[in-house]
Amino acid sequence: MAQRRNTYSLWIWTLAACNGVATTVLHLALSGAALGGAVGVFQWLATFAHFSALTAALALLPWSALRFGAARTALVAAIAVFGTLILVVIVNAKVYALYKFHLNAMVWFLITQGAAVQTLGFSPQMWLSASYVVMATFGGQTALAILLSRRGTATARSLARYYAWIAALGVTTQCIHAYADAIAQRPLLMAVRTIPWAQPLTAKGFFGRLGYAATRSEAPDLAVQSAGTFDYPLAPLQCAGGAVANGMPNIVMIVVDSLRYDMLTPDVMPKTAAWAESTTRFEHHYSTGNGTRFGIFGLMYGLPGAYWHAALAERRGPVLIDRLDELGYQFFVFGSAPLDSPEFHRTAFTRIWNRVAPNGPGDVVERDRTITRELIEAMRTRDAAKPFFAFYFLDAPHAYAHPRDMTSPFEPTLESVNYLSLSNATDPVPFLNLYKTSVLFDDGLIGEVLAALDADPRLADDTIVVVTGDHGQAFNETHDNTWGHNSNFSDYEARVPFAVRWPGRAPSVVERPTSHMDWAPTLLTNALGCMTPVDRYSTGSPLFESTTSDRVLPIEQWTQRAIRTRDRVYVFLSWGGYEVRDANYALVGEPVDGAAIGVGFEQLSRFMRR
């Protein structure tokens, strides 16, 4: 009996194999993503292995039904699962052809809520032809499934051989990707980005130990452009040639990892808060992500964090660094944590990576102290004939670190963090106090840098200084067991301090919403002589120009994203659903504002090549 049942289940695996071929062909034919040459062959094989694995995984559902003896259920399940997959692949390919990104929760919302007609440009005729496609797909699946389940299929031996080949192909293409990633082979990385829902393998450490690594000096060569999907900037920057009218100020970016919006106070950051009295303070400032890569990306590029993936695959640095380099700026880039993880060496700093010193040894506290010394020394020994750009990235609050001998005014406090013991029942106060102590430690270091700037009269009057964080840090304020960052889009994780001292500007407080996306266009238009309309290279607006209070700000996380408006957070979840939350991050039972999502979608798609 068992023998018989096994024999009968063969039709499911044959059907899965057919659908693996069909989805590969449909995706590459409809998405416009198919490449030529050797990279094209790799793309075909990797896409085929990917879809074959996906259909085999989906086949487990009807196969389970058959194991329990439910033959009819198995047949219906197989038709439903593979028919739906084909449709999703077709929709994804169409979305990719138009926008160069794969189907995600936000696009799914636009399609299913009818907002697609305006936003995605879907015509009524498209919906009509879509209904034919749906009927043809399920009709075809039904015919094939019935044919295969009634008549003979491939033998067990030939199917086993087929899937062994698929597995070998999958492993091979994944290894090729990991190797390409380690040595930064742009064409192969870009080819893998065309595969929907791919989970490419990376192993930089492993290949690095074998001696395969992208070197620092190759960065400028790799930054050379070739056409990809990241269409940035939309127009070459038009800027004043040579010297800029206001004399090219120095620029110092002081960024503290995980510095949330309510920490810039006299008790937690006494030195910085005193200095901030002389600055413009943006009180409702949002990061472009709730994690490091997406926050720093927005700050340096003036774009939503979502473009990180395209910029990384194509090694496209920000126009801000291009412009600074063209103007002959000296670069003092110091990260406490390694700046190649996340891959800022292939994004924000790719053009100047061979001029960035490797980060120092020791623990977080020692490294924060080291980069403080290095920055002050670099400013002291700079070539005074040229301006400089400094990026100084402290790390202590990210790791809740402070010197062992430091006495903390914040009591009671944890000694260390046991992440496994955190729950909704945990008292957040001792943990928050530990975090505040680490912020206080970095405040002392920032104070040294600010004092060094003020001690040199040539620097004090001619240097733009910003203090901010890459994202915030949560201590379960939203009562959903979220600690740290990368977990939700509440103000505790997404909102940061933003204090700017700009020569010639009187201190002020700005209450309207602003974003990390606004920083690069502020520098380019107000300090670096660029006249190109800002929307050609950024989704932000210069900070000192009054913008509307109804701003729509995309905030990025690995697998999900949010659209932040003044009093709502629309969260698009990794599994495809969405939530509407208020300013306090409480769920509210009201529909999504389709117009706001449309504005956010435009920002997320403007710089993808059509």
Ligand SMILES: [Zn+2]
């Ligand atoms: Zn961070």
